[in-house]
Amino acid sequence: GAGVSQTPSNKVTEKGKYVELRCDPISGHTALYWYRQSLGQGPEFLIYFQGTGAADDSGLPNDRFFAVRPEGSVSTLKIQRTERGDSAVYLCASSPTWGSGANVLTFGAGSRLTVL
Amino acid sequence: DQQVKQNSPSLSVQEGRISILNCDYTNSMFDYFLWYKKYPAEGPTFLISISSIKDKNEDGRFTVFLNKSAKHLSLHIVPSQPGDSAVYFCAGHNYGQNFVFGPGTRLSVLP
Numbered sequence: 732g733a734g735v736s737q738t739p740s741n742k743v744t745e746k747g748k749y750v751e752l753r754c755d756p757i758s759g760h761t762a763l764y765w766y767r768q769s770l771g772q773g774p775e776f777l778i779y780f781q782g783t784g785a786a787d788d789s790g791l792p793n794d795r796f797f798a799v800r801p802e803g804s805v806s807t808l809k810i811q812r813t814e815r816g817d818s819a820v821y822l823c824a825s826s827p828t829w830g831s832g833a834n835v836l837t838f839g840a841g842s843r844l845t846v847l
Numbered sequence: 848d849q850q851v852k853q854n855s856p857s858l859s860v861q862e863g864r865i866s867i868l869n870c871d872y873t874n875s876m877f878d879y880f881l882w883y884k885k886y887p888a889e890g891p892t893f894l895i896s897i898s899s900i901k902d903k904n905e906d907g908r909f910t911v912f913l914n915k916s917a918k919h920l921s922l923h924i925v926p927s928q929p930g931d932s933a934v935y936f937c938a939g940h941n942y943g944q945n946f947v948f949g950p951g952t953r954l955s956v957l958p
Contacts (some may be wrong), residue, residue, distance in 0.1 A: 735890070764945065764946070766948075771856075771950070772950055773851075773853075773936050773948035773949050773950045773951050774891065774936070774948045775948075776945045776946070776947065779945055787945055790945070822890055822891070824890070829943075830943050831878070831940075831942065832877075832880070832896065832898075832939075832940030832942070832946070833879060833896070835881070835893045835896065836893065836946060837893070838883075838890030838891045838892070839890050840888065840889055
């Protein structure tokens with residue numbers, strides 16, 4: 732597609748429920764990143780993929796968070812047993828390759844998650 | 848440990864004047880620095896970047912200056928326009944790793 736697409740744009744769920752957030756990157760981009768942005772904060776790194784594999788998942792806060800990218804394109808961020816503290820905007824970004832800061836990230840509009 | 852700091856949460860500037868947004872970092876391994884702009888309900892969009900081996904990069908009204916010895920960079924916008932009103936994020940990149948973002952500075956350009 733022309734840009735990075737994220738669905739849903741808004742998700743309201745109850746504490747303890749399971750949530751999936753989807754990211755469709757720019758066609759041909761091999762690197763895909765997930766960030767989380769809380770109110771008044773900058774984007775906080777969660778995980779990034781080079782192709783199908785997670786190159787760095789050091790930002791995932793705990794084992795309730797998991798992400799996959801099975802075919803090297805679309806990625807899904809999965810959150811189990813959601814907590815109120817998980818409420819944030821989840822941002823996905825892609826870049827043509829990985830490794831260099833010259834490969835600029837293109838962000839999607841984000842998925843706003845609200846846990847009641 | 849906050850690797851990228853933007854100590855001014857907000858900045859107001861008159862239209863036509865210069866806007867200067869500041870950023871400090873602690874990680875000396877960053878190989879690139881980037882500035883992103885974010886409007887409400889949208890994702891951040893790339894503005895300008897600079898390699899760690901340069902001290903200045905200019906693109907139209909936007910110039911980024913890097914002072915490696917002070918671990919400081921700044922974004923200059925001249926002249927400022929009302930459409931520049933947004934949140935600006937500074938980010939550092941560590942080769943082969945991820946991008947680390949600062950907390951952002953909200954710029955308001957007053958007509």
